[in-house]
Amino acid sequence: MEQGTVEDPSASTFTLTEEDHTLANSLRFSLNQDPRVTFCGYSIPHPSEARVNVRLQTTGDPASEVLRDSCQDLMLMCQHIRGTFDQAVLDFTNEKGLEDMDIKK
Amino acid sequence: MEKVSVWDLPDVPEGQLPSHIQLQRTRVHCNPDAPTHTENVQYSGAYSSVGVDNSLQLEQFRKNFRVEVIRLGKEDMEFDMIGVDPSLANAFRRILIAELPTMAIEKVLIANNTSVVQDEVLSHRLGLIPINADPRLFDYKSENDDPKENNTIVFKLHVRCERGGPRLTVKSDQLKWLPNGSEFSLETSAAKSTAKPKTYTTFHTSQETLHDFSKKPIAPCHPDIILSKLGPGQEIELEAHAVKGMGKTHAKWSPVATAWYRMLPEVVLLQQVEDERAEKLVKTCPVNVFDIEDVGKGKKRAIVARPRGCTLCRECIREDEFKQDVALRRVKDHFIFTIESTGALPPEVLFTEAVKILEDKCERVITELS
16 A cells, blocks of 8 residues: 655545455545545556555645545444444344244244 | 516525435436436535535434344345445445455365366365355465464365265265364375374364364355266265465355345336226236225225335336336435355354455555554
8 A cells, every 4th residue: 555646745646455446436435525525536557456546636634634534434334334234133133033943933 | 388487486495405406316217218317426515506515424324324134044134224325335245245255175185086077177166165164263374374273174075986886976065074184194204204194284283172163063054065976986085175265366265145235116106097097007017016006986096015126127117108107216325235145154244244344444544544
């Protein structure tokens, strides 16, 4: 993972190695919903190279800071999703029991 | 259209999108020719001119996000994930398929194979067998690592079809777990007369003493996968070494048979459809989305009874007759997620692990930035 172009801190391209659409598209989503972001997009320069370039331009804040905040947001969302999902599964099993168990009865 | 003075138009409520834009934002419109409004508006300032903030607010997300489990079995589950962006739903799907580790047979040491199935074909078949072992209890084995109890599972397969007997079918339950590691001795060490001959693995302890493998021995998930058929006099003797890996290296390590999602279909009757027309509408739908409701006095009208079953085949709006009456849409933030596990881990655990992996990815970026 490395950071390109550092002359102007408010616009940078980040290269994420060993990553693909999975993370890049999620990051683009959360970055674009940040009011500090004026532009955000990503590209995979070559399909057989495991790397993505994330371009990020902000209204003035350092791009790395905005990216970090977005990652943080994404993590919090994931944690919430995990918590809600586990609770939903728990409620479901308490209520109905596993389908397989019902068949045996 | 009738001419109306601007001053007579109703005010757009502040902080709220006009209903038609809200509809475009939240629904995919499935028209007879092509779907429209398929894109998701992500830019935070997209609606700033009407005073609507489109930025990501965690509080809002927490309030709206819902999970509803529809079906949960040992190997498959279906649940609704509501209030989440497709990029996240797709990330989970991609992780489930390609980035969740499992154990799969990677190396096959063939001592004897006189069956009609060639060595390489047999090895490939062995590789695809799902193995009932929790991958979280094992480490990845890199090329330079010795095969040890914490990164390798060894199976033995020795079947022989006796002459004069009937033909044999070799199934996956013939694979016997060797908790003490390989039993084949290395040829180079055969000359030395040490107490214990060196084998292809270096296990320090038996795997039976680790975790709770003694209670739940490691075996293929399904006992009835056909590997080969043996004729009289044919024999297979081999050892199979399973290691931890990920689906993006090879599909045999994918923990799911499939994992997919679809957006919730929404079928709306824009106008009342009554009597004969209602019956005709019910008949047009191949998956029985519509139903007929009696409204008394011998009157009948069509209702949308099972919108979830709609496959959006658009059969109902193909002819001109119902084009104005029926609207087919998809809810953009409502995902019907289905996971089919291969058996190593239950589907609900798979999903939680997938979410954890996305968290780890974010964390990696954060640590790299600071």
